[in-house]
Amino acid sequence: MAFEFLTFGLGFVVLIIIGIIVYYINKIRVLSNRIDNAWAQIDVQLKKRADLVPNLVETVRGYAKHEKDAIRMVTQARENMLKAGNIKERMKAEGELTKALKTIFAIAENYQNLKANENFKLLQEQLESIENKVAYARQFYNDSVLNFNNTITTIPGMWFTGIAGKKEKREFFEATETEKKPVEVKF
């Protein structure tokens, strides 16, 4: 009788321990997947942004042919962005593109017809939105990294990193040099 009671109690404890281990392995994996997902989201938005640029360039060309420098700058920045091998490099190129686009939109202020063009207005809204989306995706990425790092470096999460196969802390996204400097727009 006492023996049965003991095995029953022991079985119960083992079940609870297994439950806890499963919970933390899953939690660590889910947090890690969220980081990868956020990473991919940044890339999706960067590509969408690059796709919009040719359309913008065409529209601007139609109204402001003489602004060759600004147009070249944007096209160049877009090419650099597409050429970049990894997301970090792409983010750097993205900073250049943001600067070039700001110049284009500043120039557009001088062309009433361009400013009033429906297609241009739509592009302006889309580009602004994507810029926000990139920033938010990066913010979410950093939040996810913080969440993950906190979980794997504190008790009890740190006890399960070995079994979950996720021992390494993840890296934060740092602001690129171009982003740290305030962008100057001359009118």
Add this chain to the structure above:
Amino acid sequence: MKKISFYDQISKNKRDSVLLGVVVFFILISLVYIISSIFSPSLSLLFTIFAVIFMIVYTYGTYNYGDKVVLAATNAMPVGEDKRYTKLIDVVEELSIASGLPKPKIYVIKSDEINAFATGKDPNHASIAVTTGLLENLNRDEIQGVIGHEMSHIRNYDIRFATFIAVFVGLVAILSNILMRSFFWGGTREDRKDRNLGILIIVGLILAIIAPILVRLVQLAISRRREFAADAGSVELTRYPEGLASALEKILKINQGKMKVSEAVSHLFISDPNKSPLDNLFATHPPLKERIKILRSM
């Protein structure tokens, strides 16, 4: 302000929703039992069984289709891919990226007032509705602040509890309406005098018991805690408190509280749709001025 973890808020909302469902379930079934055993004792068991079946279906329906009821009750129209609402769609997409939640469905309500609400059972089945007045009067940063507030309600599962309350309060309102009507209807017949007196007492008692519970429930749904948590959540997403603060300021200036939506859903809105935000008497929503002050001090 006390620091609120949104994980605590999520589990509290899930618990409250279950509790609310169970409480309303038993209140209504016991009501049906009491009333039917007074008027037709022989059929009271039948009525009660019917009520149980009805409540099971109704609770299930509330859980799965409560958001549709709320959206229909407020005349909210889905925006789809409408070019006029590009900015709104963009802002919602931006904040769903910022919060890491799936993109909610977007609706628009025709009204000159500035207002918005979110509904649904969880972040995977959520909707956000805004008024046309909001889109006309607020700039992009302000819209971001308001949508951020609604996204936080979605993340915190406030929408589940608030939608439950809307639909259950609606049911109780309808039932008490039926009771009142049957009382007046019965009142036209002379030979029912004794019964009428009985009905009068019962209706009076029921309303006396239910009315304060309802008011309390609605207050619970829009407790300061939930609203302040959603404001803080909005700032956590946009990192720009001034956007929401200035949106609330415009609400304070422009809104008259004349949207005329059912009282059962009014607690879902960011600002009471049926009362002027300046009217503090009997206010169910936390004062906007206080919220603006907190946002500006962040």
